[in-house]
Amino acid sequence: MAIREKVFGSGHPTFADSLNNLGLLYMEENHGAASEALLKRALAIRENALGPDHVDVAQSLNNLANLYSGEGRYGDAEPLYRRALAIYQKALGPDHPLVATAQNNLGALYARDGRDADAEPFYKQALAIREKTLGPDHPDVASSLSNLANVYQRQGRAADADPLYQRSLAII
DSSP states (O other): OHHHHHHHOTTSHHHHHHHHHHHHHHHHTTOHHHHHHHHHHHHHHHHHHHOTTOHHHHHHHHHHHHHHHHTTOHHHHHHHHHHHHHHHHHHHOTTOHHHHHHHHHHHHHHHHTTOHHHHHHHHHHHHHHHHHHHOTTOHHHHHHHHHHHHHHHHTTOHHHHHHHHHHHHHHO
């Protein structure tokens, strides 16, 4: 990281990549405050150097939102996820796999927050995109099927959940 900062400068996106990666490592090691500081710094550099609508900015927003969501800070995570989704949709089109990931992340946020009715449409959209772009037998499709089935199960909709679980198991 020090080499990248020296070679590229502290405002360069390549240096932001290093900050981002270290922030993700700290997130996995449950060093929330250190992770947040690095991810925010990477986000600021990317926004400044690349503009507010660049896909790398969306990646930074998503990573910071993942941290917040993992800490139960759903109110902080939601606008970041929504902004990342909007950037991906604008930059990559509505059917890109990263759009599906952003949809899935919003669904997961709502599900963790006990808002299954809000999670359901995002999980459905993620599933539709993944089936269309990745094919019906991709592991990400299995994940989407399982996520949606979990929502149905919590809603007492076992008849809707069962075929999704069965399909997910057949894929994995």
